[in-house]
Amino acid sequence: MPTKVAETKKAKSAATSTSEVSAGEGRNPWEMALEQLDTVAKLLELDSGIHKILATPRKCLTVSVPVKMDDGKIDVFVGHRVQHSTARGPAKGGIRYHPGVTLDEVKALSMWMTWKCAVVGLPFGGGKGGITCEPKNMSEGELERLTRRFISEILPIIGPEKDIPAPDVNTTPQMMAWIMDTYSVNKGYPVPGVVTGKPVAVGGSQGRNSATARGVMYTILYALKHMNKSIAGQKVAIQGYGNCGYFAAKLLSELDCKIIAASTSKGGMYTSKGFDPEALNDHYQRTKGVVNFKGADNISNEELLELDCDILIPAALENQITEKNADRIKAHIIAEGANGPTTPEADRILFGRGKFVIPDILANAGGVTVSYFEWVQALQEYFWSEREVNLKLRDIMEKAFESVYAINTERKVDMRTAAYMLAVNRVAEAHRLRGLYP
Amino acid sequence: MLRKLECYLVPSKLDSMRDALVKNGIEGMSVTDVKGFGTRSKTKNGLPQFEDRVKVEVVVDESIVDSAINIIRDLAGAGTIGAGKIFVVPVEDAIRLSTKEAGRSAIF
Numbered sequence: 001m002p003t004k005v006a007e008t009k010k011a012k013s014a015a016t017s018t019s020e021v022s023a024g025e026g027r028n029p030w031e032m033a034l035e036q037l038d039t040v041a042k043l044l045e046l047d048s049g050i051h052k053i054l055a056t057p058r059k060c061l062t063v064s065v066p067v068k069m070d071d072g073k074i075d076v077f078v079g080h081r082v083q084h085s086t087a088r089g090p091a092k093g094g095i096r097y098h099p100g101v102t103l104d105e106v107k108a109l110s111m112w113m114t115w116k117c118a119v120v121g122l123p124f125g126g127g128k129g130g131i132t133c134e135p136k137n138m139s140e141g142e143l144e145r146l147t148r149r150f151i152s153e154i155l156p157i158i159g160p161e162k163d164i165p166a167p168d169v170n171t172t173p174q175m176m177a178w179i180m181d182t183y184s185v186n187k188g189y190p191v192p193g194v195v196t197g198k199p200v201a202v203g204g205s206q207g208r209n210s211a212t213a214r215g216v217m218y219t220i221l222y223a224l225k226h227m228n229k230s231i232a233g234q235k236v237a238i239q240g241y242g243n244c245g246y247f248a249a250k251l252l253s254e255l256d257c258k259i260i261a262a263s264t265s266k267g268g269m270y271t272s273k274g275f276d277p278e279a280l281n282d283h284y285q286r287t288k289g290v291v292n293f294k295g296a297d298n299i300s301n302e303e304l305l306e307l308d309c310d311i312l313i314p315a316a317l318e319n320q321i322t323e324k325n326a327d328r329i330k331a332h333i334i335a336e337g338a339n340g341p342t343t344p345e346a347d348r349i350l351f352g353r354g355k356f357v358i359p360d361i362l363a364n365a366g367g368v369t370v371s372y373f374e375w376v377q378a379l380q381e382y383f384w385s386e387r388e389v390n391l392k393l394r395d396i397m398e399k400a401f402e403s404v405y406a407i408n409t410e411r412k413v414d415m416r417t418a419a420y421m422l423a424v425n426r427v428a429e430a431h432r433l434r435g436l437y438p
Numbered sequence: 439m440l441r442k443l444e445c446y447l448v449p450s451k452l453d454s455m456r457d458a459l460v461k462n463g464i465e466g467m468s469v470t471d472v473k474g475f476g477t478r479s480k481t482k483n484g485l486p487q488f489e490d491r492v493k494v495e496v497v498v499d500e501s502i503v504d505s506a507i508n509i510i511r512d513l514a515g516a517g518t519i520g521a522g523k524i525f526v527v528p529v530e531d532a533i534r535l536s537t538k539e540a541g542r543s544a545i546f
Binding site (some may be wrong): 221222225229232233255256391394395398 | 439530531537538539540541542543
């Protein structure tokens with residue numbers, strides 16, 4: 001049974017590829033990640049030895065995680081922690097709890113974290129972790145025991161100077177607090193820098209909640225700047241009204257954009273007049289969805305993607321813009337708040353139609369950037385104001401955007417390929433400079 | 439990060455400096471007539487005397503601070519006593535009122 005789920009998941013999570021890489025339903029994500037690397041390596045004329053190093057994760061640890069369930073019986077789960085690269089710094093990346101987690105998926109995601117950290121210039125490599133489980137069927141106590149036992153199993157390879165986990169699919173700030181506690185108890189002293197995405201009370205950073213959306217907003221602003229367009233009056237449609245979608249609506253609305261549509265997995269809403277993001281959030285908190293919002297029409301997720309708007313923010317799931325609907329996308333700018341919302345075929349179609357796609361590893365890198373700030377603050381034991389966090393985030397996002405845009409213009413490739421070229425080149429440069437031991 | 443160059447200069451250099459800065463991509467400046475004295479100013483009865491100067495304020499990205507300083511220094515009579523001073527001040531943020539653009543975007 002889990003195999004089937006795993007394979008669907010594989011195909012979905014593998015969608016974060018460069019536009020020049022072909023896709024395939026049900027393909028192994030790790031193979032796809034390798035193919036992306038091959039494509040960029042050719043464009044960069046990458047040294048074959050460094051290519052081989054980058055095509056191999058530095059460390060993969062698979063552990064079994066026995067947990068006493070609430071009914072008194074013992075269940076054994078399988079978890080992984082993969083460190084794809086530590087060339088530019090300690091490994092960084094989330095831990096996900098999902099029935100579809102496989103080692104190959106975690107390997108692919110960790111490689112992808114390497115590129116994401118490199119594209120924004122953070123001093124991190126890439127890592128990822130996951131446990132194959134269905135958290136929706138587990139109690140809080142079971143999740144706590146699962147988290148603590150998993151962390152104690154991977155304890156030898158994590159730490160503020162080695163590998164720093166963070167939240168991902170189905171993992172929360174509360175779980176990050178348990179990770180911090182488990183690691184600290186084992187060390188005998190508090191180590192807040194071992195994990196990011198913690199609640200503020202145990203060393204989390206101000207501004208972490210809105211960080212991903214804020215990064216998305218900045219990249220949209222810089223894209224508009226290059227198009228000589230003003231942000232005011234831009235019509236925005238947002239797929240997904242979770243953390244990223246809600247804050248993106250709020251921040252863009254503050255810049256006088258007109259937010260005309262939003263959706264969740266249960267369906268979407270549209271109003272040509274634009275809506276108040278706070279009011280929709282209240283509605284969402286009450287009804288757990290955005291449909292039947294006063295003054296708005298109900299629409300499907302598919303309709304939302306094809307709306308007549310200027311900016312489309314896919315902030316929900318993978319594989320939303322495909323060869324089936326890419327022809328009908330009307331937005332000029334597609335800013336990927338989610339990971340992998342655009343398939344490689346769709347990427348090619350959008351590029352051909354002159355659409356400006358801000359790729360996930362750039363657009364949603366605000367999250368890992370503020371995770372980096374959280375780690376720095378933990379190491380300094382000195383905390384920054386939210387304003388300081390936001391200004392520093394803007395500085396990093398702007399530099400990253402401009403670097404990617406410069407490659408996009410010079411090499412005449414789409415923004416995704418440009419972002420991968422920048423990232424792979426930075427990691428390769430670190431390998432060249434460090435040399436090979438012994 | 440943004441920096442403000444606050445320059446106290448001899449008024450006669452102003453036009454050539456504006457031209458050179460604009461040619462090098464600086465798109466805005468503010469100029470104020472000021473009176474002031476410095477360590478090398480003329481004195482009367484042992485007290486420094488006010489002299490006419492202009493204050494030029496230019497906000498630039500930190501990446502072009504050095505080149506802007508070089509342009510101003512070369513044109514403002516480097517090596518001449520009383521030529522003036524440049525102060526480099528960190529600017530936390532900038533906001534363009536017409537568009538709400540902020541940071542570097544607000545000045546370029």
